Amino acid sequence: MYEGVVADLIEELGRLPGVGPKSAQRIAFHLLQADADDVQRLADALTQVKARVRFCDVCGNVAEEERCRVCRDPRRDGSVICVVEEPRDVVAIERTREFRGTYHVLGGAISPIDGVGPDDLRIRQLMGRLASGEVTELILATDPNLEGEATATYLARLVRPMGLRVTRLASGLPVGGDLEYADEVTLGRAFEGRRLIDV
Amino acid sequence: MYEGVVADLIEELGRLPGVGPKSAQRIAFHLLQADADDVQRLADALTQVKARVRFCDVCGNVAEEERCRVCRDPRRDGSVICVVEEPRDVVAIERTREFRGTYHVLGGAISPIDGVGPDDLRIRQLMGRLASGEVTELILATDPNLEGEATATYLARLVRPMGLRVTRLASGLPVGGDLEYADEVTLGRAFEGRRLIDV
Numbered sequence: 001m002y003e004g005v006v007a008d009l010i011e012e013l014g015r016l017p018g019v020g021p022k023s024a025q026r027i028a029f030h031l032l033q034a035d036a037d038d039v040q041r042l043a044d045a046l047t048q049v050k051a052r053v054r055f056c057d058v059c060g061n062v063a064e065e066e067r068c069r070v071c072r073d074p075r076r077d078g079s080v081i082c083v084v085e086e087p088r089d090v091v092a093i094e095r096t097r098e099f100r101g102t103y104h105v106l107g108g109a110i111s112p113i114d115g116v117g118p119d120d121l122r123i124r125q126l127m128g129r130l131a132s133g134e135v136t137e138l139i140l141a142t143d144p145n146l147e148g149e150a151t152a153t154y155l156a157r158l159v160r161p162m163g164l165r166v167t168r169l170a171s172g173l174p175v176g177g178d179l180e181y182a183d184e185v186t187l188g189r190a191f192e193g194r195r196l197i198d199v
Numbered sequence: 200m201y202e203g204v205v206a207d208l209i210e211e212l213g214r215l216p217g218v219g220p221k222s223a224q225r226i227a228f229h230l231l232q233a234d235a236d237d238v239q240r241l242a243d244a245l246t247q248v249k250a251r252v253r254f255c256d257v258c259g260n261v262a263e264e265e266r267c268r269v270c271r272d273p274r275r276d277g278s279v280i281c282v283v284e285e286p287r288d289v290v291a292i293e294r295t296r297e298f299r300g301t302y303h304v305l306g307g308a309i310s311p312i313d314g315v316g317p318d319d320l321r322i323r324q325l326m327g328r329l330a331s332g333e334v335t336e337l338i339l340a341t342d343p344n345l346e347g348e349a350t351a352t353y354l355a356r357l358v359r360p361m362g363l364r365v366t367r368l369a370s371g372l373p374v375g376g377d378l379e380y381a382d383e384v385t386l387g388r389a390f391e392g393r394r395l396i397d398v
Contacts, residue, residue: 046242
């Protein structure tokens with residue numbers, strides 16, 4: 001139905017996450033009419049990102065050098081490690097400007113259904129970092145879902161003999177949300193984790 | 200917050216229609232972890248599409264040669280021209296397999312607010328095709344919105360002296376839709392255009 005190269009582009013665009021056949025077609029026709037320079041910039045950005053981006057030797061985060069921006073920063077507190085599943089979780093936490101420690105990116109979560117076991121994650125590298133004895137707190141910030149919880153529990157048990165402080169991010173009602181729209185599990189967690197108000 | 204090339208890619212992806220900042224980030228991280236060959240194929244498809252795709256000399260549709268696939272096809276009926284706004288409208292109509300005539304792609308619709316007048320559309324080229332005298336019917340298939348209707352009315356008046364049959368696609372209830380969810384304009388059009396049932 002399309003000329004060859006347009007069909008190719010629609011097919012490639014349709015492989016991207018969240019881009020269905022309709023969006024792929026819409027994007028392709030947009031690009032057909034766009035400035036050739038703009039399209040070339042996108043093509044170059046794609047090539048560059050694969051050529052230049054690597055993963056941090058220390059924490060597994062996205063990096064352009066041996067170590068990522070956080071691990072290179074001498075102002076970050078190396079005694080606290082926040083364990084996350086993916087590089088985009090690092091971005092989300094950095095955006096809060098609340099955390100001044102370092103990260104460890106696992107590259108996923110334990111999920112027997114998807115065939116992901118502990119050996120498929122960067123857990124060995126995490127244990128290596130903990131072995132130095134410098135780390136005093138490990139914050140488990142894996143996703144608040146089945147796989148994330150399983151991974152957090154696994155890690156908590158694994159590092160228990162090392163005697164460091166192991167914490168998990170709080171679950172509860174999203175700020176700005178409506179109590180009546182919260183699912184029952186979240187609401188249950190919010191009750192469990194209720195705190196005394198200091199007045 | 201991101202390393203340079205990742206930020207560049209997110210920015211370029213975010214310019215695509217229907218891709219917001221969140222989707223751009225999601226796609227970028229997907230590509231970071233994707234196979235380098237897959238990403239290169241997408242980059243190549245982008246470069247190729249700008250290098251090889253042009254617009255049909257006759258109808259303005261997307262083409263890889265001087266004339267598009269439809270205009271090259273000798274089985275298509277050149278006496279009927281269906282006027283559409285964009286190449287993607289051609290694809291939508293081709294998908295119905297109902298139409299065996301040819302197309303004329305205007306490249307938009309008359310829209311004073313956006314500064315698009317008749318001279319910005321491929322209307323002169325359309326008049327050139329009609330001048331040959333071979334065309335017997337002009338189907339105005341511009342969008343059923345304000346700009347599309349204005350464009351259809353403009354064209355209908357313009358070609359009236361040529362004495363050919365000028366038609367407009369029917370408006371009415373979408374097939375498979377729910378009557379109660381139809382907006383009042385569509386429902387009004389469906390009443391206006393009601394047809395006798397042959398039994």
